[in-house]
Amino acid sequence: AQRVTQPEKLLSVFKGAPVELKCNYSYSGSPELFWYVQYSRQRLQLLLRHISRESIKGFTADLNKGETSFHLKKPFAQEEDSAMYYCALSGHQAGTALIFGKGTTLSVSS
Amino acid sequence: DAGVTQSPTHLIKTRGQHVTLRCSPISGHKSVSWYQQVLGQGPQFIFQYYEKEERGRGNFPDRFSARQFPNYSSELNVNALLLGDSALYLCASSLALGLAVYNEQFFGPGTRLTVL
Numbered sequence: 202a203q204r205v206t207q208p209e210k211l212l213s214v215f216k217g218a219p220v221e222l223k224c225n226y227s228y229s230g231s232p233e234l235f236w237y238v239q240y241s242r243q244r245l246q247l248l249l250r251h252i253s254r255e256s257i258k259g260f261t262a263d264l265n266k267g268e269t270s271f272h273l274k275k276p277f278a279q280e281e282d283s284a285m286y287y288c289a290l291s292g293h294q295a296g297t298a299l300i301f302g303k304g305t306t307l308s309v310s311s
Numbered sequence: 312d313a314g315v316t317q318s319p320t321h322l323i324k325t326r327g328q329h330v331t332l333r334c335s336p337i338s339g340h341k342s343v344s345w346y347q348q349v350l351g352q353g354p355q356f357i358f359q360y361y362e363k364e365e366r367g368r369g370n371f372p373d374r375f376s377a378r379q380f381p382n383y384s385s386e387l388n389v390n391a392l393l394l395g396d397s398a399l400y401l402c403a404s405s406l407a408l409g410l411a412v413y414n415e416q417f418f419g420p421g422t423r424l425t426v427l
Contacts (some may be wrong), residue, residue, distance in 0.1 A: 245418040287353050298367045301353030
């Protein structure tokens with residue numbers, strides 16, 4: 202079964218603290234992994250994807266095929282990082298449809 | 312370009328009614344996908360269209376249908392509405408199908424459907 206699991210519903214950190222949002226997936230094959238972000242009152246937007254290997258807004262994510270994980274990390278959280286974060290996958294078996302996790306709310310306080 | 316646009320913004324219907332939701336993709340985008348997002352959950356894939364043909368379907372009942380027009384805009388139709396159909400319906404557009412780096416899905420603001 203194709204599935205994305207985000208075990209944390211809410212992650213609260215202080216400004217300047219490291220952040221790690223967890224994502225595990227289940228997929229038979231080689232999926233493409235994504236992180237989407239939704240800031241308050243804004244639409245869902247792509248933050249980064251594995252194939253690009255870019256660092257966006259200081260966030261990085263490494264695909265670990267052995268652990269089937271794609272955790273999102275940032276060394277120093279900022280208050281403007283507060284948002285809902287969704288991990289998603291897509292693959293040839295799923296067409297290019299995105300399969301999303303339930304999301305993690307990141308709250309960064311000063 | 313205003314990005315992906317959806318109409319209406321909000322909609323209230325009663326059980327058993329029919330609803331049509333509309334989506335206009337970004338200019339030049341030929342693929343449109345529909346997602347349902349129930350409160351507290353991530354978006355769930357409903358349909359994907361490319362060049363006016365259905366290219367993917369999620370696990371939704373036949374009450375859900377969609378189509379894509381020659382100008383690449385799209386409609387999502389839901390018949391015999393149930394209380395459980397209350398959700399935010401998202402439309403996303405992309406240049407084409409496939410997982411290439413350039414083929415990002417851009418999301419619209421959504422239509423909030425409430426079924427009473």
